[in-house]
Amino acid sequence: MATCSEYIKTVFPSIDDDLKQYVxxxxxxxxDEFEDSEEVYEAVGEVLQEVSSDKTxxxxxxxxxxxxxxxxxxxAKTNNGPMKVLNAPIHLGSMVDNLDNNIEDIKSIWVMQRDDSLMQKKLEKAQAKLQEKQDKRTKDVKSVVVPKLQTATASQVTSKKESKLESKGNNRTQDIRIENFDVAYGDRVLLQGADLTLACGRRYGLVGRNGxxxxxxxxxxxxGQLRIPSHISILHVEQEVVGDNTLALESVLECDTVRADLLKREKEISTAINAGSTDPNLNTQLSEIYAQLQNIEADKAPAKASIILNGLGxxxxxxxxxxxxxSGGWRMRLALARALFSRPDLLLLDEPTNMLDIKAIIWLENYLQNWPTTLLVVSHDRNFLDTVPTDILHLHSQRIEAYRGNYEQFERTKTEKLKKSTKGI
Ligand SMILES: Nc1ncnc2c1ncn2[C@@H]1O[C@H](COP(=O)(O)OP(=O)(O)OP(=O)(O)O)[C@@H](O)[C@H]1O
Ligand SMILES: [Mg+2]
Structure with missing residues (x-):
């Protein structure tokens, strides 16, 4: 990194200290994530361009x-560049051995240590400074180019077998397989020819660089733009719960629509009977409703909902x-509580620890370890990624690579791979 730092200082002599630290x-x-110079350009190109307007x-x-x-x-591309001359012979075997000692050093931007707040603060400071500069520039320039917000599109190759099963209503598989799909914002391709398999009951941690x-x-x-079998229920915790007069506990309980419907019908029939209705069917219907309520253990629902809410603070x-x-933050927690209570076949969470304090994070980590269905969760939180996932999905180079095990295991496997490829040279 010292060499990078020197190089930056050489090519950008007037670079501001905070920006340099940010880069x-x-x-x-x-x-360890950069696959080509385009990815480096995406990560720091804009900031570097800011620093020096004389550069194209x-x-x-x-x-x-x-x-x-x-x-x-x-x-790096070497075809145009000068050939590298080594000062001393290198021994690949010892480089490989050194990898073991360096494993601790291999940390990625998208995996922050929870207590790594100093670096985070520095980045935030630099980011704020950059924003300030950008705002100033926006004010200075008359015609402002507003980035065009687009709707993402997805296309996917569907398996004929699955389509057939689906159309006959025979597709009962709980596994999700999305094959050969693309995702793009206009011309900006995010995923190309990617495959995603989510086996029932597993917990997938989705990781990858920002953006x-x-x-x-x-x-x-x-x-639903990427199709999955229609009998699989999905819940994505993305938006906060709407604020109204519903009590928090009630708003969680009402997600169990089967229970809510049964209770509503029970109330209607009881009212009719109390009003003197002599319809003989009413009593039979009422008994059926009680049996169904018992079947789904409806009486235990309030306690279950309360445990979840309590866990989330x-x-x-x-x-x-x-x-x-x-507040918005707490309504977001409510949305999470509703999702956990609803137990969809596939639960999608996007950086859930961001909205929680440490106590609630620990509770959630424990709760999710017993999650009975499939979970796909995006996270940058190292502890969370070590605790919750049974599998890691690594998004890079417009593809998704699957690894068995938690984040620690993923890092180990990646290092092993690196060792093997170095040995293979
Ligand atoms: N509405 C939009 N129109 C055009 N481009 C967009 C839009 N929304 C996001 N993007 C771009 O698409 C890319 C992917 O965004 P996305 O939010 O999915 O990334 P991410 O992997 O979740 O990142 P992070 O880890 O920072 O949350 C980003 O480069 C972003 O700038
Ligand atoms: Mg994101």
Whole structure:
């Protein structure tokens, strides 16, 4: 990293210290992720362009290639560049051995240690400064180019066998297989020819550098743009619960629509009987309803909902307050509580720990370890990724690579792979 730092200082002598630190932070943390210079350009190109208006985009791209060359010499484009001359012979075997000692150093930007707040603060400071500069520039320039917000699109190759089963209503598989699909915002392709398999009952941690399309992928699944068998229920916790007069506990309980419908019918029939109706069917219907309520253990529902709310930080008093009295953050927690209570076949969560305090995070980590159906969760939180997932899905190079095990196992497997490929040279 020292070399990167020197190089940046050489090519951008007037670079502001905070910005330099920001760029170095992004490069350091993303080092093991960059596959080509385009990815380096995506990560830091804009910031570097800010620093020096006399450089063309082409110059900045060359600089990004050189930065990649410093970070990962075998990944950078070398066809135009000068040949590297080594000062001393290198011994590949000992390099491989050293990898073991360096495993601890391999950390990625998208996996933050929970207590790594100093670096985070620095990045935030630099980001704020960059924003300030951008705002200033926006004010200075008369015609402002507003980035065009687009709707993401997805296309997918469907298996004939599955379509056939689906059309006959015979598709009972609980596994989800989305094959050979693309996701894009206009011309900006996020995923291309990707495959995603979610086996029933497993918990998938979706990881990858910022901005590669993790959130978009979840949205494509929940909106139905990527097709999955219609009998599989999906819930994506994305938006906060609407604030109204419904009590918090009630708003969680009402997600169980089967229970809510049965209770509603029970009330209607009881009212009719009390009003003197002599219809003999009413009593039979009422007994059936009671049997069904017993079957789904409806009486235990309030306690279950309360346990979830309590785990997410709602005291008994808060559980009895109307949803409109809560802030956006708490209404987001309510949305999470509703999803956990509903137990969909596939639960999609996007960085759930961001909305929680440490106590609630620990509760959620424990709760999800017993999650009975399939979970797909995006996270940058190292502890969470080590605790909850049974599998890691690594989004990079517009594809999704699947690894068995938690994040720690994933890192180990990746290092092993790296060792093997180094040995193979
Ligand atoms: N409405 C939009 N129109 C055009 N581009 C978009 C839109 N929304 C997001 N993007 C771009 O698509 C890319 C993927 O965004 P997305 O939010 O899915 O990434 P992500 O992997 O979830 O990132 P992060 O880890 O930072 O949450 C980003 O580069 C983003 O700038
Ligand atoms: Mg995201």
């Amino acid at each position: 170095e932070g992004v490069l350091k943390n993303g080092a 985009e082409e110059d900045i791209r060359d600089i990004c290639n050189e930065l990649l060359n410093i970070l990962k010499p075998n990944k 590669l399309g993790k959130s978009t992928l979840l949205r494509m699944i929940s909106s 709602f005291t008994s008093e808060m559980q009895q307050r109307p949803t409109k009295t809560f």
